[in-house]
Amino acid sequence: MQNRLPITVDPIKAAQKRLDYIGHYPIKSVTRIEGLKSDIECSLSFYYDEQKLCVIAIEAEATLEQVCQRCFKPFITHIKVKNKFSPVKSDTQAEVLPEYYEPAFFNEFGEVDILALIEDEMILSLPIAPVHDSKHCEVSEADLVFGEISVDNEKPNPFAILASLKNKE
Numbered sequence: 001m002q003n004r005l006p007i008t009v010d011p012i013k014a015a016q017k018r019l020d021y022i023g024h025y026p027i028k029s030v031t032r033i034e035g036l037k038s039d040i041e042c043s044l045s046f047y048y049d050e051q052k053l054c055v056i057a058i059e060a061e062a063t064l065e066q067v068c069q070r071c072f073k074p075f076i077t078h079i080k081v082k083n084k085f086s087p088v089k090s091d092t093q094a095e096v097l098p099e100y101y102e103p104a105f106f107n108e109f110g111e112v113d114i115l116a117l118i119e120d121e122m123i124l125s126l127p128i129a130p131v132h133d134s135k136h137c138e139v140s141e142a143d144l145v146f147g148e149i150s151v152d153n154e155k156p157n158p159f160a161i162l163a164s165l166k167n168k169e
């Protein structure tokens with residue numbers, strides 16, 4: 001078991017060695033997840049399946065802050081992703097993968113960017129319009145009956161919201 005997670009890895013070599021990793025990607029190494037509040041805790045396994053396909057199994061979780069699209073207050077949420085990938089060189093290879101694997105494209109160095117895969121999975125798992133649990137939300141269901149909430153607008157700037165709250169106090 002390895003503790004230092006690779007950012008990029010040669011998945012073929014890693015699968016031949018049957019490598020497993022458990023560890024975390026420090027929050028500062030993650031650039032594409034907005035509102036991330038924790039390191040990404042992650043486990044990785046590299047192996048060959050019965051069909052001799054190289055497999056990258058990923059489980060990852062993290063805490064992040066989102067802005068509720070109903071009351072526009074920030075809230076903390078926990079996300080967890082789990083998926084299996086198989087490395088491919090082309091779209092043609094990706095198309096013939098069994099459907100239980102996602103394609104993971106090799107980069108020009110013959111490696112797969114594991115952190116980018118995790119970031120993609122996490123971004124895809126997020127709701128388009130995040131909202132509080134209704135019991136925590138400051139806008140009640142009753143209010144919603146009378147007002148149309150548009151989720152198409154640009155995300156409000158959380159700092160602007162904080163500033164306006166401060167002014168009210």
Ligand SMILES: [Zn+2]
Binds near residue numbers: 069071073131138139
């Ligand atoms: Zn809310």
